[in-house]
Amino acid sequence: MSKFEINEEIIRSLAGLLDETGLSEIEYESQGHRLRVSKGAVAQSVVAAPAPAAVAAAESAPAAVAADQPLAGAVNSPMVGTAYMAPEPSAPAFIKVGDMVTEGQTLLIIEAMKVMNELKSPRSGKVTNIMVSDGQPVEFGEPLLTIE
Template identity: 45%
Template sequence: MQGILEFPDLCHFLTSLRGRRDERLYSGKGSEKSPPASRRVQSQGKGKTVSFDIEFIRKLCALLREEGLSELTLVDGERRLTLRREGGPAPPPSREARPEEAEEEGHLIRSPLVGTFWRRPEPDAPPFVEVGDRVEEGQVLCIIESMKVMNEIRSDKSGVIQEILVEDGAPVEYGQPLFRIAPS
């Protein structure tokens, strides 16, 4: 798409450009109104080349990090710039428990894959389960989105939900505890 820069982690990519010149990314000789070639990033599409000041993009990347935004799109006439942050550091666990202690208190449902934890099937829908709900073996407890695929996570035991260990929308790792169930 014209004027859109999309990289898995644009902020990291731009930081890595310091001290490096790649002719595919930089162009022009610069003028009083435009930054020199070493200070611009260009994107091509549909026969047009659009340039952006790299310092401006760095400031936008800092804004993404500081405000916790995942995407930012700027449109200025024919120029359009979309910055996306992918992944990022996982938030700290909501409750720390030693593994031997966890098993004593109830059965843990763990994440079978890396992705994003969702408590509800759609943004406006009620959560699949709440603390105190009785669940049956095979019942859907949550969704983990991985590589744009929604994966239903089902209970492997019947019981009562004691604790939901992950916040809605938080990234999860393989094997990370998601729910604590009191088996019945």
């Protein structure tokens, strides 16, 4: 495992986001390392991504998904927010189970801090499971759907 260098600028930026958004915790992942900043905590927690018991997000994951065994073909949430399955309430969903998708295709939208963020498909394949519903809050790293 490579050495994780602490970047104070990222920590300060994440702490600022906590203040701006009113969140109590925020997590950032890059190059296999995860950084979690919590309000009111004595210290920030720096955790290597493979450490199964140390990731709070795993506690809220579905029971069928073990923290140390990622779901095959899963597309995980890149942020905390609200998932929307369609571009607007009256429009059809971007995808449904059984659809074939291409890399870069919009799968759903995650609203975070009043910004609509399109979640693009990381690969081409068949949508085999959708684990979130329209308007559902999602956590960073939470499995949203599977593509095989």
